[in-house]
Every structure is written in C-alpha cells, then in structure tokens.
Amino acid sequence: MTIAERLIARLREAGLDLPEGSRLVRIYPSPAMRNEGAWSWSAFGPGGRELQIGSQYPMAELLAAERLDTMQVTSGPVSSDTEVFPAxxxxxxxxxxxxxxxxxxxxxxxxxxxxxxxxxxxxxxxxx
Structure with missing residues (x-):
C-alpha cells in the first residue's frame, strides 16, 4: 500500500468524504511557496474532479502524526477548501x-x- 493510499484510509477514518477511486497528487511547491502555505498535495476524485482537500504538510508527515485535524479555508468568493494538518x-x-x-x-x-x-x-x- 502506498503512502497516498494509507493517507486516504486515514482521512476517511477522520471523517473526510473521499469517494472510492480518489487519489492524492503531490504538487511540489517551491520552499518559499510552502512557507506561504502552498499545498504539497491535493485530493482528486474519480474522473479527475478536484475535491478541494489538501495540505501544506507532506503525506508522510501526516501519516506519522498522532492525530489529524482539519480547517475550512476560503479560497474564493463562494468556494472553500479543507486543509489537513497534524493536530x-x-x-x-x-x-x-x-x-x-x-x-x-x-x-x-x-x-x-x-x-x-x-x-x-x-x-x-x-x-x-
């Protein structure tokens, strides 16, 4: 099982709605962008639809965390994203x-x- 697959299972246990066929995609922001809060991965559903779930923390760091927490982040006038971070x-x-x-x-x-x-x-x- 890959790191992304294990993290999807953990995110589902934490109550996030990730349908079957979802995948996590690494984004590779520059260090300066990550310091500003750029996500290092984002979730996509079946057919490539963005699920507006992601994190600036690497997948392996989230898997190693004792607990995970989420926060709604406004990304536009009518859109919000769910950011995942270690509690x-x-x-x-x-x-x-x-x-x-x-x-x-x-x-x-x-x-x-x-x-x-x-x-x-x-x-x-x-x-x-």
Whole structure:
C-alpha cells in the first residue's frame, strides 16, 4: 500500500468524504511557496474532479502524526477548501490547538500563550 493510499484510509477514518477511486497528487511547491502555505498535495476524485482537500504538510508527515485535524479555508468568493494538518496539543493545558509561539514554535492555546514568555520579551523563559 502506498503512502497516498494509507493517507486516504486515514482521512476517511477522520471523517473526510473521499469517494472510492480518489487519489492524492503531490504538487511540489517551491520552499518559499510552502512557507506561504502552498499545498504539497491535493485530493482528486474519480474522473479527475478536484475535491478541494489538501495540505501544506507532506503525506508522510501526516501519516506519522498522532492525530489529524482539519480547517475550512476560503479560497474564493463562494468556494472553500479543507486543509489537513497534524493536530497539536497545548504545552500548557493539553487541549488541541493550532496556535504556536512565534519564538520557540511550540504549540499553545491562546489562553496559555498569554502567560508564555521568553527572555527579552517580558519575563524570563520557563520550560512550559
């Protein structure tokens, strides 16, 4: 079973609607485009119809993640896409979050991020 086939099975388990015959296609954005959020793969249904599901995270990284999460992203005036990403848990309280500290890149929910500081940015750094 290929990485794409295993990820399709995992995405179906996560509740995404991927009909039989769906396939995941790598897109190969440049590193600069990926840093801006460009997808590294996209899902296509039978007959090549784009399903508007994809991610900036590589397929192998999503397979290795403990949990997956999704987010609706508006891509036009009447269209929205579903982006898949590894679910992160807050280092402070353990809840699922998509927020990370801009300095250390560790995941924090918004309320715990308020108390999280680094030297030179308010209070001394801590190990939370």
């Amino acid at each position: 992160k848990t807050c280092r402070g309280c353990g809840r699922t979050t998509s927020t990370t500290c801009r300095i250390c890149r560790k995941p924090y929910c918004e309320s715990c991020l308020t108390d999280h500081h680094h030297e030179g940015y308010g209070t001394p750094a801590d190990d939370r």
